[in-house]
Amino acid sequence: MAAVSVAAEWQLLYNRYYRKPEIYSMQWQRMDLSRHRVAAAPFGGPIAVIRDDSKIVQLFSESARRKLHIFNSAGVPLSSAVWDRPGGRLVGLSWTDDQTLVAVVQDGTVYRYNIHAELVEPQISMGKDCFEQNVVECVFWSNGLVCLTEAYQIFCIADFKNPVPCKLADPGLEEYPLCVAVIEPQHNMSGNVEVLLGVNDSVLVVEEDGVQQLGVGIGPLQKMSVSRDGKLLASFTHDGRLLVISTDFSKIIFEYNCESALPPEQLAWCGLDSVLLYWDEMLLMVGPYGDPVRYLYDEPLILIPECDGVRILSNTSMEFLHRVPDSTVSIFKIGSTLPAALLYDALDHFDKRSAKADENLRLIRSSLPEAVEACIDAAGHEFDISRQRTLLRAASYGQAFCSHIQRDRFQEMCKMLRVLNAVRNHEIGIPLSIQQYKLLTAPVLIGRLINAHTHLVALRISEYLGLNQEVVIMHWACTKITASLAINDASLLEILLDKLKLCKGISYAAVAAHADSIGRRKLAAMLVDYEPHSSKQVPLLLSIGEEDTALVKATESGDTDLVYLVLFHIWQKKPPLEFFGMIQARPLARDLFITFARCYKHEFLKDFFLSTGQLQDVAFLLWKESWELGKNPMASKGSPLHGPRIKLIEKAQNLFAETKEHTFESKAAEEHAKLLRCQHDLEVSTKQAIFVDSSISDTIRTCIVLGNHRAALKVKNDFKVPEKRWYWLKVFALATIRDWDALEKFSKEKRPPIGYKPFVEACIDADEKAEALKYIPKLADPRERAESFARIGMAKEAADAASQSKDGELLGRLGLTFAPNATATSILDTLRDRLSFQGVS
Structure with a gap:
């Protein structure tokens, strides 16, 4: 009986079943869609409604001032705003992918609103040419629009994320086209938008760099609609035919005579399988084969195409027309004996405690996994919760008798349905089908929920699906701060902390930044104190003027980059003395400042040192x-x-x-x-x-070399140079300039305090043996005399001096020195032997 009642709701289009369940009874009051411009967002999105100023309408209790109203899909009011935008008549109204409402007025100005009917800045202009020509019609797609002007020119915004208007090629029209459609950029090889214009008996394809005439002889076309994948074009001809053509106009896919030359008010695709045509009070669904399906209405409709069907909006209800899934057909089709239908029937018998349940299971034993999968899949496509539950119970019942089946599939479907049922509730009003949900994805759905300020549902879904809850709590906190201007900072902080602590690692700094941006600086300072990451905390403290706290936090973190950030910030904003006072008590900050200033800011560093004594x-x-x-x-x-x-x-x-x-x-x-x-x-x-930067010794030496003995003596006296150093310097300086007479004279002035050895060395170093002989005899130490004679090659004299020293080791060294000289070696050996003998005796 249940199967009969379910299938009775379906309509057969050739060999495919379609159904049109009512999703919502609309909650709005006294709404007449025929009197308004309506824009409904896909994926169960919001509905924007504004009174149509191109029609003469009767006003009831509402004000004569036009208002923009935004409702959810169940007709529950979300927001409203007075429409007082300059620029002439409203020409186009549509939603973008991110649920921004786009409104285009006559002079080409594009206004954007969020879901709360708040104007999003900045407004966009389609350009000077468009402003001068006046916009007549707009065609929108997921994230862009084209405008046609009175001068038959086309202007385009390809992407609202980068809203730069451009002018397309001149189509060369002399009269306004009969219809307009757009092939979105993502469906073209070129990546550019293509505008289709129905002109006479053909279609002009207009791009930015050219115009092409296609489909000659198929028109004139009164209405066009491009399929979701951009491959097919549904069109209504002047003689009442529905044509479905490939968008390259290479072939006609199918043709249907609608028996009415009056063009439909709306033409829309229902998935990719059928086309809907709407005239006043009649909705016609045409497929490629078989007779069409007719639906009669006594109220105006708005068709809202979705990826898997069409939502039908009327004054009183929201319906969803879509193809019945194969899994649902296999279970509920009248007379079905497929395994899924028998499993569903077995559950019914089991509930009635009938033995027929076991009989059904035996019949489908080999096909039980497929039957279970069909029940799970069918449950996912249902909007009715009791039917979902029954189908899932049937699947669970079948699973009990299956050893080889994916249990995760059942759990995943339960999760998805719980999420879908939660957002389908009329208070939330997002009637997503399971296919739409999979295409949209859960994170995007959560983003839409928080943008609509339904934070609790978004949080519960995030928690249930194991997604990051931070984005929800963050958005809630920022929204709460904005909406709670009447609550004092301390009370609001307590409310915020109670929720923020639910999510570990949440950015308190980001919430504090929002508080600061709306002028609640004290609250921002209180919030940022809870931020555990110094890298986020410190910059915000600086932005809200808490420099001293920022410096404390930066130094406590030990992060030198952060400390420098604070230092440079304070340095620019504070007077020097105040800056010096702030860093003096903080060793890390002070040392880092000194390190930097030593390299780049000496004057400032001097001021700092002077200020601190x-x-x-x-x-x-x-x-x-x-x-x-x-x-x-x-x-x-x-x-x-x-x-x-x-x-x-x-x-x-x-x-x-x-x-x-x-x-x-x-x-x-x-x-x-x-x-x-x-x-x-x-x-x-x-x-x-x-002279400059040389030592005192070098200065004296240079003076002597230059012959300026008086200056050298003055330097010696001025800097109290010791006599010994003075003699050393003068001896070697005179030897350098080879002034031997002056050197000899200097040696005779008085007994040199350094002795005569430096004189000898200076002469030997200059290779002046004769000069050295003047001073060697004056050496008091016989060892020094012996070594000096040896250095100038005088073996006999060296031997005589060495014999006086009675130093055998010295004689040995001299022997090695004179080894090539046999005579000298013999003398030295004789002397060494004699010394040895004397030592033994």
């Missing part, structure tokens, strides 16, 4: 600057930079002098400045840039 650090900076100044190439040519260098060093010396711990540095700085000044004077007097 670190005079020695300022002095070291000044000294470093003096050295940097010395590296300047100009510092060695004419020395214009020596003056500033010396002043920097003197400033450093004065600062060092302020602290007892840096007496050495103070004295060194004083000496350095004095030396630089002396070297500067020498460069000026000698006109040779060779």
Whole structure:
């Protein structure tokens, strides 16, 4: 009996059954669709309604001011707004894929609204040309539109995500086309939109770069509709025929005579199997074979094409016309003896405690898995919950007798149906079929639920399906903050935390950023304190003016990049002294600032050290600057930079002098400045840039080399150079310039404090043996004399001096030195033997 009642609702189109269950009884009051412009979103989306200003209508209790109303698919009001947009008459109204309502007015301005009837900025203009020509008609697709103007030109927005209008090729029309349709970009090889214009007895295909005439002789066409996959075109001709043609116009798929030359008000595809034509009070469904199906209505209709059927909206109801799935036919078709029908019947007998249940199961034993699958699939396609339950019970009953069956399939279907039943509730009003749900996907559905502010349902579904709940709770929190302006910050924080803590790892910083964006800075500061990730917390603290807290959090995190971010932010916004005070008490921040400033901001760093009383650090900076100044190439040519260098060093010396711990540095700085000044004077007097930045010893040596003995003596006296060093420097300097007379004279001035050995070495190094002989005899130590004679090759004298030293080891070394000289070797060996003998005796 149940099977008969179910199948009785179906209509047969050739060999396919169709059904048209009522999904909702519309909840709106006194709605007359014939008086309004209506836009219904696919996938069970919202319905936008606005009074049609092109019609003279009778006003009832409503205001004369037009209002845009948005309802869910069950007619439950969602939002409304007064329509007061400039730009002339409303020409087109449609929804995009992301459920943004697009409204096009006469001057080509495109207004966009969200589901809450709030205007989405910015508005879009179709361009100056479109503005001047006036829009006559609009054709929309999932995410774009084309506009036709009074001047027969076509303007297009290919994608609302990047709303850049462009003008298509000039179709060269002299009168307005009879009908317009669009092939979406994703269905074309070129990736560009194609606009089909019904002109005379053919169709013009207009693209951005050209116009093509196709289908000559098939028209004139009064109405066109492109199939969902872009491959077929349904058209209504002037003589009352329905033609279904391939979109390349290569062949006619089928033709049907509608027995009426009056074009239908609406022409729509029902899936890919049939075409719907709607005239006033009659809906005709035509398939490729067999007689059409007629439905009669006494109220206006709006056809809403879906991927698997058509939703039919009237003043009082929402119906869903679609093909009956094969699984449902196998169970409920009158007289069906297929395994699925017998399994369904077996459940009925089982409930009645009839033995016929067992008989049915035995009949389908080998086909039981297929029967179970058919029952599960049929349950998924049902909108009636009691029927879903019965079908699933039949599947469960059959599973009990199957050893080889996928149990997961049953559980997945139960999950999907629970989700679908939840969103089909008239309060939510999203009448998705299972096919639409699979195509839409659960995350997108959840996104639509939260955009409609049905957060609890979205949260429950996310939790049930094991999806990330963060996106739902985040959106709820932001929405709650926006809608709770009357609640004080502390109370609202408590409400928010109660929900936010449900999701671990949620971004409190993002919620705080939203609070800040709507002017609730105190609430933002309270929220951001709960953010566990410093990388998110610190930038937000800076944006809401909590610099001190941001610095504390950054230093506590130990992340130097974050600390630098805060430092640079505060540095730009705060006066120097306030900035110095903030970082002084925080070692990490202070050290990082000092490290950076040492490389790039010396002046600022000096101010910091001065403000904190670190005079020695300022002095070291000044000294470093003096050295940097010395590296300047100009510092060695004419020395214009020596003056500033010396002043920097003197400033450093004065600062060092302020602290007892840096007496050495103070004295060194004083000496350095004095030396630089002396070297500067020498460069000026000698006109040779060779003194600055050399040592005192090098300065003295250079003066002697240049013959300026008076200047060398002055440097020696000014810097209290010890006598020994003075003698060493002068000896080798005179040897360098080979002034042997001056060297001899210098050696005779007084007994040299360094002895005569340096004189000998200087002469030997200069390869002047004769000069060396003047000083070797004066060496007091016989070992030194022996070694010096040996170095200039005088073996006998070396042997004599060595014998005086009575040093056998020295004689051995000299023997090795004179090894090629047999005579010298013999003398040295004799002396060494003698010393050995004396030592033994």
